Amino acid sequence: MIQDYILNTPVASFIFAITVASSIYAFSNPDILGRMMLHPYSIHRDKSKITTIFTSGLVHADWGHLLFNMITFYFFGFSLEKYFVAANGEVGHLYFALLYVASLVLSDIPTIVQQKNNSGYFSLGASGAISAVLFGFILFEPKAMLGIFLIIPMPAYLFAVLYIGYCIWASKNSNDRINHDAHLFGALAGLLITILIHPWIIRHFIDQF
Known part of the structure; x- marks a missing residue:
């Protein structure tokens, strides 16, 4: 079964494995966790810290945070890679990797801009x-x-509409220390990149109703 995942969805399998492994390792290594976290204040003053845009996506705050993200990724990430391959052939694996990495970057840009002078963020x-x-x-x-x-x-x-609406509201009003801007801009990046790769997806989406 694991072999099937690796053969059919190698990118999703790699992302899943490295994220779980990195997060578990960082749980017991606070210094490593600190160096991998996104710190907009440092990025604004030291461009070499820009790598934390990528490393911060490999670690999580606790087991609950990790499990929620990985369960979501398991149900939708592996399926999406298969859809990309069905639509594009083998290059679909590369497109899926592009979507994931580009969205990780794009989702963090608003936070980096907004928090660039906040040393405690x-x-x-x-x-x-x-x-x-x-x-x-x-x-x-x-x-x-x-x-x-x-x-x-x-x-x-319906979930998509409610999710976007909640993210917009929460980014302005919530004090729960969750980066709702990253959720919002990640979702928008996922829509945009999927449409850019598959312009026909808009018609496909409409035709479902």
Whole structure:
């Protein structure tokens, strides 16, 4: 079974494995965790720190944070890579990798700009890129039923609308220390990149209704 994942979805398999391994390792190595976290204040003053845009996506705050992101990625990331390959042939693997990495970067840019003078602000986790994966999947399967919080059934297109609306509201009003801007801009990046790679996906999306 693991061999099937590696053969059919090698990019998703690699992302899943390296994120889990890096996060678990960093849980018991606070110094490593600190060096891998996104710190906009440092990036603004030392361009070599820009690598933390990538490393911060490999580590998580705790087991709950990691499990939530990896469960989401498991259900939608592997499927999306298969859709990309079905639509583009073997180059679809590369396109999927591009979507993930580019979305990880794009989701962090607003935070870097907004927090560049806040020395106490740190961020970590793959949520921006995983939001991109989820929204790319929704373009292919807008009427798929998603189990929100693993309980509440909801069609994917409705979830997308509510998710975007909540992210916009939370980025302005919430004080829960979650980077809602990364979720929002990751989702938007996932939509944009999927559409740029597959311009026909807009018609496909509309035709589902």
